[in-house]
Amino acid sequence: DAKTTQPNSMESNEEEPVHLPCNHSTISGTDYIHWYRQLPSQGPEYVIHGLTSNVNNRMASLAIAEDRKSSTLILHRATLRDAAVYYCILRDQAGTALIFGKGTTLSVSS
């Protein structure tokens, strides 16, 4: 079962920042927080991951709460191509499969 909670959907305007929240209150000390996104008619695509510290890459930033019970994926300037389903996933302590939840469907308007 998925161990994360995300809003079903969010909306944004083009070129505005987007903050996608994720709650994971039962996270263990060794769980990494992964984010993947799935564009229409494609397989999921890796976005970013982190353990304790905030992380940045060319696609997004990941802000992790100090108690690690929540995190936020930040898209600094949304584009139409960012419209997708975003999945927040905890990599299981045993290092098993990615367990996908329902994710957040992000809509971006021009």
Place this chain on the structure above:
Amino acid sequence: KAGVTQTPRYLIKTRGQQVTLSCSPISGHRSVSWYQQTPGQGLQFLFEYFSETQRNKGNFPGRFSGRQFSNSRSEMNVSTLELGDSALYLCASSQTWSLGQTTNEKLFFGSGTQLSVL
């Protein structure tokens, strides 16, 4: 570097038939995992292979099986197809095997095979 390649892209079968789907991982990747995606259940893990051995298995009936070859290519087979098997089947590759390894390994997914069972 070429991405994960899945063939065929679309497939139509009838109930009772069997089907084999193919996945070619990114060059150098030794781990291949399979997922089923349906509108109702979302993405569900099927199994994972590393070095030709199944390392991990999801909660699916024995009709679902797979294998991996020495070149890391993988196939999954579904026997005695049911209407509920209609889904997008996704393959993902990574460099290392998840269990026992660092849990920060990222997966690369193919575009999937859309299977329709009539």
